[in-house]
Amino acid sequence: MGHDTHVQEKSVAQYEFNRKKNAVEMRKQVVNFAIMILFTFIAFAVVVADFSPYFIKPVILLLAGVQVALQLYAFMHMGEKKAPFIGVINTFVWLGAVIAFTFFLCFLTIIWW
Amino acid sequence: MSSVAISKKTGFGATLWDYLTTVDHKKLGNMYFFAGLLFFAIAGFEALLIRIQLMVPNNDFVSAGLFNELLTMHGTTMLFLAATPLLFGFMNAIVPLQIGARDVAFPFLNSLGFWLFFLGALFLHLSFFMGGAPDAGWTSYASLSLYSPGHGIDFYVLGLQISGAGTLISGINFIVTIITMRAPGMTFMRMPLFTWTTLISSALILFAFPPLTVGLFFMLVDRMFGANFFDHTMGGNTIIWEHLFWIFGHPEVYILVLPAFGLFSEIIPVFARKRLFGYSSMVFATILIGFLGFMVWAHHMFTTGLGPTANAIFAVATMAIAVPTGMKVFNWILTIWGGSIKVTVPMIYALGFIPSFVAGGVTGVMQATAPLDYQLHDSYFIVAHFHYVIVGGIVTAIFGATHFYWPIMFNRVLNEKLGYIVFWVFFIGFHLTFFLQHFLGLMGMPRRVFTYQADQGWDLYNFISSIGAIMMGIGVILLVVNMLLSIKGKPVNQRDYWGDGRSLEWALVTPVPFYNFKQTPLIRGYDPYWIEKHEGNKEGMTYAEPLGDIHMPHGSILPLIMSIGMFIAAFGALYHPDGVSWSVPVIILGIGITVACMILRSFKDDLGYHVHKEEIIALEEELYGKGGNK
Structure with missing residues (x-):
């Protein structure tokens, strides 16, 4: 941290590559976030719509399972x-x-x- | 440019602004310390009122309702708002120095954590002036607290929610700091024990505070927005609160006691003038205590009727914790054994700590025996046990470390003679207060009663206990006097005040400049300063880099504003059940302020600034005279 700061020039190719990679990452994050919100919305909706408990329970558990996986792999970077x-x-x-x-x-x- | 080091004459306004916006870990450490001390004094005063009420039978010094409020606020304040910030004060002030870092990993979050804690604590204490404090005990069991009239419990829920968020933020900050910001050569197995215990207790905070947050949130929507999580008549379950609370509450005890162990593991080798005995076993014992701390919460609930299987499992798991704790005690004793012991104020606190804490541990194992716990449950025996652990373990550590680290934190020394007086007054008072409470419990005196009938054999013991409490109060007042006297004392202006420092923080000459190390040190082994000293290194450390520009973070007022936003929103939520028209707008306004600050922060890039080489050299000369820190 306290070194005389060493600046490394990035090549154009490196810059372009990083830019593209970051854009893809960002898109993934936003899509996953939208999926999370949608699932939460569905979970609330099935309860409010007053479906049979035999339908509501498995659906909510299934959505919750997917959300746990998404949380771990998309937002907590378990895959890296x-x-x-x-x-x-x-x-x-x-x-x-x-x-x-x-x-x-x-x-x-x-x-x- | 901010600086903790130089006492340039600045106006009151500038100093105040500096402290409101600071992200410097040393200043935040001091702020944590004094905020903790303030709440320690308040909670101690509440304890005195409790003991005055119980001094004689059939007393009417306070009413039953006020007694419940005092007892609840004493417990809540001592655990959440006194012990935690006092230990956070030492963590902030010492850990970055011990690992050779310039600051913590997220200085902004450090400041945010402090302000959230402080405003949450302030909010909780406003309850005294706004219609009554919480009165359902610090555990606030749902079957009691859901039906508590007035706003007391709402203050508890919202205040702890806010200050808990601050604690969680600080905990995460320390985990990242210790893992990523160690100086070159500082491997995990070379970290001083206080750094290790800070790491483990921060990990416990990370895992233990979310269950509390969930529990408090359930309680919040139950009480303020009409949900039924804990209401059994509506399909809820009141036991869920007890589980959620103790899933948090038991690790919380270890969150507090592990840093205390760490402080003693720093103090004892310095004054025994001997390497810490069994360093690696100390580390693994710390980790094991942390892990087992999560597997034992139900031992607080043996009598709720979990069934014999659950009780047996949790009883055995609880007893297992005595093993790593015992390892630690033996390691401390063996560190002292054969050492060239120098008895100083911090050391005498350490010597007083070992037998007191062991006494608390032994009664803990007694309570872990589930069948016996049916007899001891909710009696004064429990009160005696946890005060032995908390006062004998944590408070002695805080007082000892106050003397020990005062030269580093404030560049002054606490008076040694007065220190001994404080120790003896406090220590004798502590044993007078709590030792006899074991027997009061065995004689059948229940805890949390506001008065009792005469001639049950409890009168004398309660009287002695109250005398002890007054002695503890005098001890704390004298300690504060000692702190005030130190302002007028001579500046220390040297490294290694105690003469036998071992870890890196002693290699720094006080006052410590705001960037800590002008060059990042190179760690060549466990007890790095000891190694350098023995090799005749006059500078106290080997450097890992040449002198260069130092990158430091900017201060920011945003953490304070964000916390104020939460503080405002809490008032909206508090008055929502009263059906006032302004409650929802106030919630939106408060959270809006917080969110606006977050948006502002994410759009405004703050990359910090560089302290240039010339500035560093000039500052060092100003602090330490010609030639700088040599």
Whole structure:
């Protein structure tokens, strides 16, 4: 940080490549975000529309499952294999998963049944 | 240019503006420290009123309703608004120095975290003047709190929601700082123990605060917007609150006690003048305590009727925590063992801490035994247990570290003689207050009662307990006096005040300039400053780079405005159930202010500024005389 700042000139090709890559990334983020909002809207809509519980429950659970996957892979970058401190990041994600699973198990076993 | 170091004469307005906009971790550390101290004093005063009420049987010093409010606010304030910010103060002030960083990873978020915490805390305390404080205990169990009249519980929910967001932000900030901003050579297994415990307790914050946020949000919509998450007559379940609260609440205890362990792991080797015994086992014990801390929350709920299987599992898991904690205690003892011990004020706090904390741990294992817990539950035994852990573990750590780090934080020294007096008054008062409460509990005195009948054998013990509480109060007042006296003291202006510093923060000459290290240091092993000192390095550190321009962040007023936005929105939500016409506009206005600040921040690129080489040299000469920091 405190070095005499070393500036590396980017080549035109590198610049163009980064630009395109960033644009694709941004498009992905926006699309995924729209999907998340849409799913949430559908979940509310099926409840408000007063469908049969046998329809509502599986639909909401299915949407929730997709949202979890989207959250992890689109917004939390679980798919990326190369990043600084990727090992630490993965440790955190999996620890979080283990801890969350304990809560899930607890709700299923000792709260509701 | 902001600077913590030079006491140039600036006007009051400029200084105030500097503190309102600062993103410097040292200044924010001081602000956390003094805000925490303020709330510590308030909650301590509430404790004194509680003890005066319980001093004699059938007392009517406070009414039953006010007693409930005092007791709730004492617990809530001590845990969320006193212990947490005091420890955050030390984390902010010390951790970046220990790992050789210029600032935390997200200076803006650091400031945002502080202001959210502070305004949330302020909001909660306004309840005293606006129709009554929360009165359902710090756990605020839904079956009680849903039916509490007035706005007390609403203040609790909204205040904690805001200050909890601040704590979560600060926690994430420290995780990123410690993982990514260590100086070259500072591997994970060379990090000082305080940095390790800060990392682990920040990870606990990351995982534990979301359940609290969810629980508070459920409570908020239940009370203020007519939902029924916890109302069993409408298909809800009141036990869900208890689970969500304790999923957060138990790790919260470790969030507080782990940094306290870290502080003692810094203090003890310095004054035993010996390397910390079993460093790697200390690290793994810390991680293990953190992990197990998430698997034991239901031991607070043995008597809610979870069933024998669940009780057995949580009982065993709870007892398992005693193993890594025991490892830590033995490591501290073995660090002291055979050391060339120098007894100073921080060290005497450490020596007092070990037996007190072990006493609290032992009663903890007793309560982990589920069948016995049916007897102990909701009695004064529980009160005695957690005060032994919190006062004996966390408060002694905070007081000890205050003496220990005062030279680095403020370039002054706390008076040693007065320090000893404070220690003995406080320590004796602490044991007088809480030791006898074990027996009060065993004799059947329930906790959270506002008075009791005479001649049940409780009178004398309660009286002694109250005397002890007054001694603790005197101790805290004397500590504050000591802090005030230090303003007039001589500046330290040297590195390694205690003479036996081991980790990197002692390599810096105080006052520490705002950029911390003029050149990033190179870490050549565990206890880097000790290594350099022993190799005769006069500068205290080997540098990893030549002197060059330093990149620093700009200050910003936005965090304060964002927090004020949330503060305003909270009033709208608070009065919404009263059916006032302005509640929704106020919510929209408040959140609008916050969102506008966020938009402003994302559109205005702030890339910080560079402190040039010449400026650094000039500043160093001004601080340390000719030749700079040599």
